Amino acid sequence: MRPVRLCMLAALLGFAAVPAGAQGSGAATAMTQVGSDAGLQAWLVDFRSRAMAADIDAQVFDAAMNGVRYDTEVIRRDRNQSEFTKTVWEYLKTATSDLRIENGKKALSRHRADLEQIEKTYAVDKEVVVAIWGLESAYGTFRGSDSVITSLASLAYDGRRSAFFEAELLEALRILQDGDTQPDQMKGSWAGAMGHTQFMPSSFQLYAVDFTGDAKRDIWGDDPRDALASTAAYLKHFGWTQGQPWGVEVQVPDGFDYLQADREVLKSPEDWAALGVMGLDGTAVADHGPASILLPGGAEGAAFMIFSNFGVIERYNTADAYVIGIGHLSDRIAGGGPIEQGWPLQDRALTFDERTELQTRLTALGFDTVKIDAKIGPLTINAVRRFQVANGFLPDGYPSLRLLDRIRAAG
Numbered sequence: 001m002r003p004v005r006l007c008m009l010a011a012l013l014g015f016a017a018v019p020a021g022a023q024g025s026g027a028a029t030a031m032t033q034v035g036s037d038a039g040l041q042a043w044l045v046d047f048r049s050r051a052m053a054a055d056i057d058a059q060v061f062d063a064a065m066n067g068v069r070y071d072t073e074v075i076r077r078d079r080n081q082s083e084f085t086k087t088v089w090e091y092l093k094t095a096t097s098d099l100r101i102e103n104g105k106k107a108l109s110r111h112r113a114d115l116e117q118i119e120k121t122y123a124v125d126k127e128v129v130v131a132i133w134g135l136e137s138a139y140g141t142f143r144g145s146d147s148v149i150t151s152l153a154s155l156a157y158d159g160r161r162s163a164f165f166e167a168e169l170l171e172a173l174r175i176l177q178d179g180d181t182q183p184d185q186m187k188g189s190w191a192g193a194m195g196h197t198q199f200m201p202s203s204f205q206l207y208a209v210d211f212t213g214d215a216k217r218d219i220w221g222d223d224p225r226d227a228l229a230s231t232a233a234y235l236k237h238f239g240w241t242q243g244q245p246w247g248v249e250v251q252v253p254d255g256f257d258y259l260q261a262d263r264e265v266l267k268s269p270e271d272w273a274a275l276g277v278m279g280l281d282g283t284a285v286a287d288h289g290p291a292s293i294l295l296p297g298g299a300e301g302a303a304f305m306i307f308s309n310f311g312v313i314e315r316y317n318t319a320d321a322y323v324i325g326i327g328h329l330s331d332r333i334a335g336g337g338p339i340e341q342g343w344p345l346q347d348r349a350l351t352f353d354e355r356t357e358l359q360t361r362l363t364a365l366g367f368d369t370v371k372i373d374a375k376i377g378p379l380t381i382n383a384v385r386r387f388q389v390a391n392g393f394l395p396d397g398y399p400s401l402r403l404l405d406r407i408r409a410a411g
């Protein structure tokens with residue numbers, strides 16, 4: 001029987017079969033009830049042999065999996081996360097709230113000596129490390145209470161991204177095998193991110209450090225020093241430049257060529273100034289290296305001149321709102337002021353379905369977004385710009401509901 005027909009038959013009977021091509025990714029070899037603890041237990045039997053082949057000790061595996069059950073809440077959150085959307089200004093209200101800024105300044109003061117040593121060791125500004133700590137776990141107060149092993153096992157068994165989560169589960173088992181922590185202490189978010197600054201197991205293995213000198217890389221306990229140093233080590237690995245801002249709020253002149261507001265267009269601050277792009281004080285931005293112009297709220301929102309450190313923060317999370325949140329929070333912790341320009345407050349974020357429709361319609365009109373994945377990245381923004389240019393609209397690349405209505409009318 002062909003694999004696709006087997007899957008169809010299994011679905012009709014309420015069972016899950018091995019999907020086509022999934023045998024190598026760790027799908028259970030036997031039919032088991034869909035989305036059930038019994039199904040997870042059957043999957044774990046199969047996974048155990050793969051873990052042994054990956055040099056995981058049997059005793060470590062059995063101790064880690066003792067009591068693991070299928071977590072339906074983890075699966076629900078994984079499947080529904082794509083619907084969660086905010087505009088950048090809504091996100092910043094929470095990410096850089098007065099309380100988070102105040103708590104960040106207190107955290108910096110409380111741990112100043114250690115943070116200054118971390119800054120000296122890794123050449124990463126202490127304020128950005130504190131900002132990541134603040135956004136990821138509210139300065140250690142919300143590190144996550146879910147069992148990382150349970151979450152990753154449930155997600156690997158579920159099948160939506162089984163290869164990814166199985167690989168993370170193996171790394172989590174290696175962490176336990178190395179003795180950095182114990183299964184009951186390995187807590188984190190529903191998706192398996194762990195500790196004060198929410199490292200996935202694979203990132204932990206590559207970048208976590210033992211800053212305290214106790215022969216353990218402990219990012220889970222009450223002492224945040226290993227986690228903060230690990231975050232600095234991570235940023236250093238991806239090219240952090242100490243003293244360089246992530247970005248600077250700027251003003252663009254009337255008649256600005258919005259096609260220049262592109263991540264691929266890099267100019268020195270002096271060259272941007274020659275085009276009329278100035279700091280808010282009306283002078284040229286200090287020369288921190290090549291920079292591009294970012295308009296996260298389109299022509300009606302705040303404008304930023306962003307430097308290479310913006311891309312380093314992106315390695316933590318690729319969303320522009322997140323990067324701006326980290327960058328701006330670090331600025332506020334260091335004593336900087338709020339974003340001064342306004343936002344198009346009349347707009348709301350596009351839903352998952354609307355983002356998919358935007359990409360589908362643009363591609364059908366000849367402005368290929370390359371992927372139909374509801375993710376508004378550079379490829380989609382460039383397609384939006386091409387549509388705007390072709391139809392005589394301001395080419396700011398901003399994917400608003402108003403723009404989607406124009407695309408609907410054109411189609």
